[in-house]
Amino acid sequence: MDQLGRVTPDERKQALDAIATEVAVCTRCPLHIQRTRAVPGEGHTETEVVFVGEGPGYNEDREGRPFVGAAGGLLNELLKAIGWRRDEVFITNVVKCRPPSNRDPEPTEVAACAPYLQRQLAVLDPAVVVTLGRHSLGTFMPGSRISAVHGTTRATDPESGAASATTYAMYHPAAALRQGTLKETMLTDMAGLPEVLIQARERRTSTTTLDAPLVSAQELMEPPVELPIEAAVAAPYVDNSATVIELDAVETATVVATAPASSTEPQLELFG
């Protein structure tokens, strides 16, 4: 913890690594029997956005990384469409080991694996949880039909581990690969995500400002990237809209306004 009682980036990374180490050798459900590698998940440890898929497929099982096959390619493409990269968000699954022949995970397997997702969410404390597909939806919006709720939000149940998040429902990229018309729907839903993030920040900063994530030292050391204001505000891992005001108050502001020669509009110079 820092002086203000906030989790530091190092502590967050250590906690996520510890969970991944447990997952790698987990035998809590029968999915461990046929796995090649468990797939704990990966991404930016200071992110505000966590994507939760269903479970590893063939490629993920071999590599030990989430969404590296065809569905992952589409997920990357969808993120690119809004100017985000996968290493700026966190990507994981409801079950961490591949169901044989990519069958649906059993409810008992989902339940056995749930504590890992819960702990990951508690550590990451995201503003937005994006559910990908039916099984993830079932965990975060039980009883909902994906065709009815995709592209919509709901307050995330704190029991999920995410203490103050908004859930945003999306189809699974694999569904869009099987059914081409869904790709357009997924692009539309993804295009709504930056605004969902902004609203999710507003929703929770009214109650949890001091829990806002810190900017990592590594981010501070990277060269500043100039982004248009809208993009900077919607970037998924530096809480400009809320945290910076808080950080300002303790004199560690990370965003400065500059006026580039090419424009009369002030631009945000974003470190990270």
Ligand code: URA
């Ligand atoms: N599908 C998923 O749900 N998760 C992955 O990691 C890959 C494909």
Ligand code: SF4
């Ligand atoms: Fe453990 Fe989850 Fe893998 Fe089952 S799916 S063995 S609970 S890590």
